[in-house]
Amino acid sequence: MSETAETVVPGDLLVRKRKVAYEGDLHVNGWVEIIEGELACTGALTCLGLTIEGRAELRCRELVANVIEVDARNWLDALPPDGAREGTGPTMVRAERVKARVVHTVQLGLADIIARGDLEADYYQHDGNELNPSWDYAKGNRSILQRDYFEARREDEEPVDDEPVLLDFRLLRKTLTAGDNPFTRALLVERHVRKPTAGPAPVRPPEVAAFERWLDAHPGPQRATLEALDAELAAFGDASAEVRAAVRKLIVRAIKSPKLKPELDARLARLGW
Numbered sequence: 001m002s003e004t005a006e007t008v009v010p011g012d013l014l015v016r017k018r019k020v021a022y023e024g025d026l027h028v029n030g031w032v033e034i035i036e037g038e039l040a041c042t043g044a045l046t047c048l049g050l051t052i053e054g055r056a057e058l059r060c061r062e063l064v065a066n067v068i069e070v071d072a073r074n075w076l077d078a079l080p081p082d083g084a085r086e087g088t089g090p091t092m093v094r095a096e097r098v099k100a101r102v103v104h105t106v107q108l109g110l111a112d113i114i115a116r117g118d119l120e121a122d123y124y125q126h127d128g129n130e131l132n133p134s135w136d137y138a139k140g141n142r143s144i145l146q147r148d149y150f151e152a153r154r155e156d157e158e159p160v161d162d163e164p165v166l167l168d169f170r171l172l173r174k175t176l177t178a179g180d181n182p183f184t185r186a187l188l189v190e191r192h193v194r195k196p197t198a199g200p201a202p203v204r205p206p207e208v209a210a211f212e213r214w215l216d217a218h219p220g221p222q223r224a225t226l227e228a229l230d231a232e233l234a235a236f237g238d239a240s241a242e243v244r245a246a247v248r249k250l251i252v253r254a255i256k257s258p259k260l261k262p263e264l265d266a267r268l269a270r271l272g273w
Contacts, residue, residue: 005023005024005025005043006024006025006026006027006043007022007023007024007025007026007027007041008027008028008029009026009027009028009029009030010029010030011029011030012028012030012031012032012033012177013028013030013031013032013033013039013047014033014035015032015033015034015035015037015038015039015056016033016034016035016036016037017035017036017037018037018038019037019038019039019040020037020038020039020040021039021040021041022040022041022042022043023041023042023043024041024042024043025041025043025044025045025046026041026043026044026045026046026060027045027046027047028045028046028047028048029048029191029192030047030048030177030191031047031048031049031050031051031173031176031177032045032047032049032050032051032065033050033051033052034050034051034052034053034056034057034058035052035053035054035056036053036054036055036056037054037056038056038057038058038059039057039058039059040058040059040060041059041060041061042060042061043060043061043062044060044061044062044063044064045058045060045062045063045064045065045095046064046065046189047064047065047189048065048066048067048173048176048177048189048191049065049066049067049068049069049172049173049176050063050065050067050068050069050070051069051071051169051173052069052070052071052072052091052093052109053069053070053071053091054071054091055091056091056092057091057092057093057094058092058093058094058095059094059095060094060095061095061096061097062095062096062097062098062099063093063095063097063098063099063100064098064099064100064188064189065099065100065188065189066100066101066102066176066183066187066188066189067100067101067102067103067104067169067172067173067176068093068098068100068102068103068104068105068110068121069104069105069169070091070093070103070104070105070106070109070110071091071105071106071107071109072091072092072105072106072107072108072109072110091107091109092109093109093110093113094112095113095118096118097113097118097120098110098113098118098119098120098121099120099121099188100119100120100121100122100188101121101122101123101183101185101187101188102121102122102123102125102167102172103119103121103123103124103125104125104126104167104169105124105125105126106126122185125167176191177191178191179191179193184219184221184222184257185219204246205240205242205243205246207235207236207239207243207247208243208246208247208250211232211236211247211250212250214232215250215251215254222254222255222256222257222260223260225254225255226255226260226263226264226267229251229267229271230267230271233247233271233273244273248268248273251264251268252264
């Protein structure tokens, strides 16, 4: 098999207490979970999300996932007496480049990649001060530490500008594997769900298609989209009930922040929607 070959796993991939290797690229149409095992591919690994825990290791050329969790709390136990990290393996990600929406790491599982500057993530959260005590918990763009970015969060946790958002990773995984997007920006890797064959899709009214294109051109922030609705909805004054229902569905899907829901409902009611 050549280096350019690709292996596609149709669902989740669990590597538990075993070694699994692939030649070329590996695409997992689901979640990759490595528990006290080893996964290697000579090319790029793309997946919905990745969880590594126990004495586990991942080796690949490039890693692209929406969510990455690396629990390396046993990392220090495996270090040689002189403290050198080179050659040590438990709970490690070894890749030339890592790209994700959200990364959460405990201890040193991604330390070498972070030190090289080869980690690209919207939100980085580190549990433990072994990497560098002076580092902030949140690395990267702090402007995303707001409710609008994360739809899957701990219900009892209120966002604080100077502190990391505590994410509900089980809810993130459930949402992503269901084929939904828990974030307010595009996914890096989408799940392809095979749908049953049906008759031809109904043709949508052109007004609905035009409004959806307008929403696509205004991806956020959600508040700005909300404030621009009055002018856009004025064109639907004589629209049928079917068209108005379709447009309302698109609005609710685009502006789904719990914080903005009362204001959205009030605005739609005022407009007769």
